[in-house]
Amino acid sequence: MYFDYINKEKGGVAGRTIQFVPEDDKFQVPLAIQAFRKLVDRDEVFAIVGLAGSSQAAALSADIQKIGIPVFGPNQTSDAELANPMFFTTVSSYEDQCKVCVDFAMDYLAKQKQEPRIAAAIVKVQSGYDWIKQSEAKLGAKGQKLLGSVEIAPAAVEAASQIKEMGEMKPNFILMHQTPATFILFLKEAHRYGLKVPICATTGAPSEHIYKTVGEEAASQFWGVQTVSPAWMPGKGLEELRYVSQKYGDPADLGNLWHIMAYTAAKLFVEGLNRAGKDLTRKSFIAAVETIQNYDTEGLSAPFTFGPGDHHGPTAARLYGYDYKEQKIVPRSDWIKH
Numbered sequence: 001m002y003f004d005y006i007n008k009e010k011g012g013v014a015g016r017t018i019q020f021v022p023e024d025d026k027f028q029v030p031l032a033i034q035a036f037r038k039l040v041d042r043d044e045v046f047a048i049v050g051l052a053g054s055s056q057a058a059a060l061s062a063d064i065q066k067i068g069i070p071v072f073g074p075n076q077t078s079d080a081e082l083a084n085p086m087f088f089t090t091v092s093s094y095e096d097q098c099k100v101c102v103d104f105a106m107d108y109l110a111k112q113k114q115e116p117r118i119a120a121a122i123v124k125v126q127s128g129y130d131w132i133k134q135s136e137a138k139l140g141a142k143g144q145k146l147l148g149s150v151e152i153a154p155a156a157v158e159a160a161s162q163i164k165e166m167g168e169m170k171p172n173f174i175l176m177h178q179t180p181a182t183f184i185l186f187l188k189e190a191h192r193y194g195l196k197v198p199i200c201a202t203t204g205a206p207s208e209h210i211y212k213t214v215g216e217e218a219a220s221q222f223w224g225v226q227t228v229s230p231a232w233m234p235g236k237g238l239e240e241l242r243y244v245s246q247k248y249g250d251p252a253d254l255g256n257l258w259h260i261m262a263y264t265a266a267k268l269f270v271e272g273l274n275r276a277g278k279d280l281t282r283k284s285f286i287a288a289v290e291t292i293q294n295y296d297t298e299g300l301s302a303p304f305t306f307g308p309g310d311h312h313g314p315t316a317a318r319l320y321g322y323d324y325k326e327q328k329i330v331p332r333s334d335w336i337k338h
Contacts, residue, residue, distance in 0.1 A: 001249035002266035008248075013273040014280065021045060025056060027154055027179075032056035040067060046282065047072055049269055050262055054078035054127030057087075070282055072272070072289075073265025075258070076203075078127040082312060088272075088289055090227070090265040090304065091203055092317040094127060096338045097225040098134035098175065100317055101200035104223070104333075105173040106142060108198060112172075119171035120149040121162070121186060121199075123178045131177035131202065147171055152182045159189040167195050176201040180258070184213050191218035200319070203227065206329050208255030211322040223321045223332055227314045228260040228301045230329040235299015237267075257320070257329065264300045268313065271295065302335045314338065 003018040012018060021043050023035035032053065039045045048064075051057055052075040061080045064071055064087070073090040074081055081087040092100075102118075109116050120135045122128030128151065136146050147169045150162040163186075166174070176199050178186060183205055190197070191214070198221040205224025229235070231242055231254035241263055245254050253259035268289075273280065275288035292313070295304045302316035316335040323330045 002244060002263055002270070004248040005244045006270055013270060014276075014278045016280075018270075018273075020049075025053070027053055027056075029053075029055050029059045033059060036060050036063070040069065045069070046280075047269070047285070049073055050075060050265060052076070053125065054080070054130070055125045057081050058126045068282060070286060070289075072269045073262065075261070076127050077312065079130050080126065085309075085311060088268075088306065088311045088313065090268055090313050091261060092225065092227045092314045092338065093312060094130045094177070094202070095134050095137075096314070096317060097202050098131065098138050100225045100319060100333075100336055101175050102135070102138040102142065104200050104319055105175065105198075106144075109173060114172050116144050116173065117147055117169075117171045118144065118173045118175060119147040119166060119169050120175045121166065121178065122149060122151055122176070123182045124151045124153050128177050131175070135175045146175075152178065152186065154179060154182065156182060156185060159185050160193065162186070163189045163193045163195050166190075166197075167193070171197055173197065174199045176205070178202070178204065180204050180207060180210060183210050187214040187218045187222060191215075197221075199223065200225070203261065204258060206230075206257045206320040206322075208322070208327075208329060211324070211329075216324045219322065220324075223319055225317050226257045226261070226320055227317050228257055228264050229299055229318075230257065230320070230331075231255070231260060232328055233299060237298030237300035240298075241300065255329070260300065264297060267297065267300070268292070268295070268304060302337075 003020050007017045025032035025035050047070040049072050054076050058080040061084050072088045077089040077091045077093045201224045206226045272289040276284045290308050292306045304313040316337045319333040321332045
């Protein structure tokens with residue numbers, strides 16, 4: 001969508017148009033490996049934008065580094081991605097997201113005058129296990145222990161046993177890492193079986209689709225961390241987002257912060273291409289992105305900063321919830337610096 005806008009209204013980048021070659025791995029590692037080989041060997045792509053899935057990233061990481069192909073704006077920021085110099089991440093790390101959630105949980109429970117009993121619920125992928133590790137570390141730094149955790153398969157269609165197991169732990173707060181589909185599954189099943197516990201979750205959570213699908217009773221105490229702003233907020237960057245989504249995309253996507261996250265990553269990718277100029281190589285592109293410092297997205301997000309040896313760009317995140325009366329995602333915090 002953003003690349004269409006750049007090609008058709010900005011004349012491309014440095015005299016070139018951007019050809020976007022999509023591949024759908026259906027959230028399956030074997031298909032991701034096949035798609036990667038096709039993109040690299042047959043299509044000879046310059047870079048990969050928006051790799052989705054931490055298990056896919058982990059499986060491809062060695063080949064990505066060996067080939068030297070930049071991966072820009074993956075949908076997650078797992079430990080494997082942070083450790084690989086070919087990844088340029090535009091989503092807050094799970095460590096930073098977890099800190100926001102743990103700080104929020106501890107403050108929330110203190111206001112409720114409750115002793116913390118905090119558990120985790122994850123989707124069974126690599127970043128889910130990263131989330132458990134970070135939850136244990138962040139709680140440990142506050143003198144607390146994680147009660148335990150439950151796991152849901154990415155393709156699960158029911159979660160009754162996980163809800164029962166979670167209920168037996170008797171938590172008063174849950175730290176959650178899921179996909180949009182398993183967020184919906186967990187919330188619906190929790191409501192069905194009477195598990196009413198406040199939840200703070202990772203970047204996939206702040207989505208109008210999730211909140212509208214599960215309803216207010218199931219999601220009134222469901223918050224999520226994101227690196228970007230909702231589309232309705234002010235700012236030139238968000239005005240452009242709304243225009244581009246109306247003309248080149250699907251306006252219904254504006255209620256999904258993952259859509260805005262992907263748009264922001266594409267914008268940063270184009271900024272790197274512009275800085276690299278006409279003599280574009282992968283090496284020159286990487287060097288150009290490393291010059292992006294305190295980059296103002298004009299409302300889309302907090303500033304981004306990259307640098308030599310530091311390809312993790314986000315500098316802050318917000319906590320979000322949903323206002324069912326106004327029917328929109330709303331901030332529950334200011335920008336929280338990492």
